[in-house]
Amino acid sequence: MTATLIDGKARAARLREAVSGAVAALKADEALTPGLAVVLVGEDPASKVYVANKARQTEECGMRSFEHRLPEETSETDLLALVERLNADPQVDGILVQMPLPGHIDTDKVVLAIDPAKDVDGLHPQNAGRIVLGKPGLVPCTPQGCVLLAKEAMGGDLSGVNAVVLGRSILVGKPVALLLQNENCTVTMVHSRSRDIAALCRSADLLVAAVGRPQMVRGDWVKPGATVIDVGINRVPAPEKGEGKTRLVGDVAFDEAVEVAGAITPVPGGVGPMTIACLLANTVVAACQRRGLAVPAM
Numbered sequence: 001m002t003a004t005l006i007d008g009k010a011r012a013a014r015l016r017e018a019v020s021g022a023v024a025a026l027k028a029d030e031a032l033t034p035g036l037a038v039v040l041v042g043e044d045p046a047s048k049v050y051v052a053n054k055a056r057q058t059e060e061c062g063m064r065s066f067e068h069r070l071p072e073e074t075s076e077t078d079l080l081a082l083v084e085r086l087n088a089d090p091q092v093d094g095i096l097v098q099m100p101l102p103g104h105i106d107t108d109k110v111v112l113a114i115d116p117a118k119d120v121d122g123l124h125p126q127n128a129g130r131i132v133l134g135k136p137g138l139v140p141c142t143p144q145g146c147v148l149l150a151k152e153a154m155g156g157d158l159s160g161v162n163a164v165v166l167g168r169s170i171l172v173g174k175p176v177a178l179l180l181q182n183e184n185c186t187v188t189m190v191h192s193r194s195r196d197i198a199a200l201c202r203s204a205d206l207l208v209a210a211v212g213r214p215q216m217v218r219g220d221w222v223k224p225g226a227t228v229i230d231v232g233i234n235r236v237p238a239p240e241k242g243e244g245k246t247r248l249v250g251d252v253a254f255d256e257a258v259e260v261a262g263a264i265t266p267v268p269g270g271v272g273p274m275t276i277a278c279l280l281a282n283t284v285v286a287a288c289q290r291r292g293l294a295v296p297a298m
């Protein structure tokens, strides 16, 4: 059997169309142009891919994009001062500080400094708490993208689905697990201390892999017919493309899993494009909520 490919690129393009429509309406009706500020400190490779794609798509949707690239050695004080400036800037509706931050910067402090109303990454405790409570708000983009793709692949309703989430980071694994619970899945969270990870994965009807380990999930970890959402963005050497060249692979050994799964996201072209589209949608949500405007359907 060969799995159906879940086309994240196409699903993301549809969401961006909806965002563009919402932005056009805000411009016409409210003379409002939502703005997104992205802060990148240092040189994390996955973050650089993200930043490059994001600025262009923000503008294509009709919004303003503000990019702040800071050197690796930027002090915590300077970064916090920039966040304060962005909090106070009326043109900025969304603020995203790329993770991971360099080791000398306290990530928690930075996340806490972001105005929760502008926290389009959904990482501030106030927004994270809303997910725990199952209340609407600014939802983290990658987890939101995972849920949208899983829903589309599994007939629109995830109620009662046995889901396994591999990874429990604040950015991806934990919020994915919570969102899936809110969708009425039965969720198992698997991490580096879990026992017999392969067997746990094999029990999943829906498997979300977010570990940051290239191709860790093998074909025989996948239940036949399962839906596999591969969040991993890993750059690995690709000598077949020439000396020093690299390519992107996920956390799933795609060539093996595609033979077993019912549906699977590719890397690239799966969760990545959805992350950006959800970020753009969140920027519109933040722009409206901050001004007490109704949030358009997207």
Ligand SMILES: NC(=O)C1=CN([C@@H]2O[C@H](COP(=O)(O)OP(=O)(O)OC[C@H]3O[C@@H](n4cnc5c(N)ncnc54)[C@H](OP(=O)(O)O)[C@@H]3O)[C@@H](O)[C@H]2O)C=CC1
Residues within 6 Å of the ligand: 046, 142, 166, 167, 168, 169, 170, 171, 172, 173, 190, 191, 192, 193, 197, 210, 211, 212, 213, 231, 232, 233, 234, 251, 271, 272, 275
């Ligand atoms: N497509 C997209 O839009 C995005 C992709 N990513 C990608 O997703 C991946 C995960 O990102 P992120 O969550 O930030 O990564 P983190 O490194 O923050 O977290 C990794 C998680 O995986 C767990 N883990 C690591 N190794 C193992 C192992 N051998 N067995 C079981 N569990 C393990 C860790 O467990 P423990 O908690 O026990 O340490 C941890 O919970 C990365 O490849 C990243 O680049 C990230 C964000 C967006």
Ligand SMILES: Nc1nc(=O)c2c([nH]1)NC[C@@H]1CN(c3ccc(C(=O)N[C@@H](CCC(=O)O)C(=O)O)cc3)C=[N+]21
Residues within 6 Å of the ligand: 046, 047, 049, 050, 053, 096, 097, 098, 099, 100, 121, 141, 142, 171, 233, 248, 267, 268, 269, 270, 271, 272, 273, 275, 276
């Ligand atoms: N605060 C914070 N929030 C994040 O959401 C966040 C972060 N920090 N740090 C880095 C990771 C990584 N990440 C990506 C998002 C999209 C693509 C993406 O667009 N990928 C495309 C393009 C790949 C390519 O260019 O070849 C794809 O997978 O098809 C990649 C990576 C978000 N992250």
